[in-house]
Amino acid sequence: MPELPEVETSRLGLTPHVVGRTVEKAIVRQKRLRQTVSAGVTGTLPGLRLDALRRRAKYLLFDTAKGTLIVHLGMSGSLRIVQRDEPPMAHDHVDIVLDSGRAMRFRDPRRFGCFLWTRGDALQHKLLSHLGPEPLSGDFSGERLYALSRKRRTAVKNFIMDGRIVVGVGNIYASEALFRAGIDPRRQAGRISRARYDKLAAAIVDVLGAAIVQGGTSLRDFTGQDGQPGYFQQKLNVYGRADGPCVVCKAPLRQQVIGQRSSFFCTNCQK
DNA sequence: ATGCGGACCTGTTAGC
DNA sequence: TGCTAACAGGTCCGCA
Numbered sequence: 001m002p003e004l005p006e007v008e009t010s011r012l013g014l015t016p017h018v019v020g021r022t023v024e025k026a027i028v029r030q031k032r033l034r035q036t037v038s039a040g041v042t043g044t045l046p047g048l049r050l051d052a053l054r055r056r057a058k059y060l061l062f063d064t065a066k067g068t069l070i071v072h073l074g075m076s077g078s079l080r081i082v083q084r085d086e087p088p089m090a091h092d093h094v095d096i097v098l099d100s101g102r103a104m105r106f107r108d109p110r111r112f113g114c115f116l117w118t119r120g121d122a123l124q125h126k127l128l129s130h131l132g133p134e135p136l137s138g139d140f141s142g143e144r145l146y147a148l149s150r151k152r153r154t155a156v157k158n159f160i161m162d163g164r165i166v167v168g169v170g171n172i173y174a175s176e177a178l179f180r181a182g183i184d185p186r187r188q189a190g191r192i193s194r195a196r197y198d199k200l201a202a203a204i205v206d207v208l209g210a211a212i213v214q215g216g217t218s219l220r221d222f223t224g225q226d227g228q229p230g231y232f233q234q235k236l237n238v239y240g241r242a243d244g245p246c247v248v249c250k251a252p253l254r255q256q257v258i259g260q261r262s263s264f265f266c267t268n269c270q271k
Numbered sequence: 272a273t274g275c276g277g278a279c280c281t282g283t284t285a286g287c
Numbered sequence: 288t289g290c291t292a293a294c295a296g297g298t299c300c301g302c303a
């Protein structure tokens with residue numbers, strides 16, 4: 001569920017509830033996530049004020065005076081604001097109890113997420129230090145994609161999903177951006193022109209930006225029901241539409257596994 | 272250095 | 288209807 005737009009939407013929704021609040025305690029019901037939940041989450045975080053909530057790639061960074069809580073939602077994770085006495089459901093692994101009487105609750109059935117504590121600069125953490133530019137920042141461009149792709153033989157879809165190249169392009173938006181740019185996802189990264197990379201970079205920016213706008217309207221209220229996906233689904237041109245008609249040429253869309261991930265494209269419009 | 276496959280988990284859906 | 292297999296929005300690691 002969480003691709004970059006949803007992580008950013010989560011950040012925006014959580015910010016007014018957590019920034020400026022002090023953590024009263026942390027409850028860890030399941031510490032075995034993709035990595036074991038850091039001891040600092042229960043040992044150090046309580047008593048500290050959350051000064052800011054940042055996002056880097058799909059990581060959420062909760063800054064305090066003594067360090068940063070790094071959270072990743074993995075495939076199935078979510079963060080919600082609940083009343084502190086609301087009984088936990090299955091897979092509600094962590095509560096960060098705040099001095100507002102509420103708690104930030106982490107739910108993650110598949111446990112691919114992470115809850116890590118780090119002292120010092122979170123951006124230098126091992127999981128973050130290698131990451132490429134944010135797609136919605138000025139550091140990202142077709143020029144960069146072109147330059148880094150020379151002599152790369154991997155499929156262009158794999159290439160744009162590589163966080164060292166650019167962050168935040170997940171499996172849905174990789175397919176969507178390549179469709180918008182008219183590029184066959186199987187094409188070798190190193191054999192695509194500068195002009196086409198300019199178009200692809202613009203498509204990535206457009207599709208992620210549009211999805212953030214959509215997410216912002218449906219997940220605004222984090223105290224309500226769980227945020228269902230689907231808000232952006234009607235905007236998807238190819239993802240999940242195997243055999244459906246291409247919105248441009250009506251030809252049946254194709255589904256093919258590329259780099260172990262399902263990919264969707266139009267063999268007529270994407271070359 | 273690059274690229275590939277496997278790993279981590281559970282829930283839902285497709286198919287027989 | 289019920290069982291099993293395949294698949295799911297992410298990434299990290301290790302091997303060739």
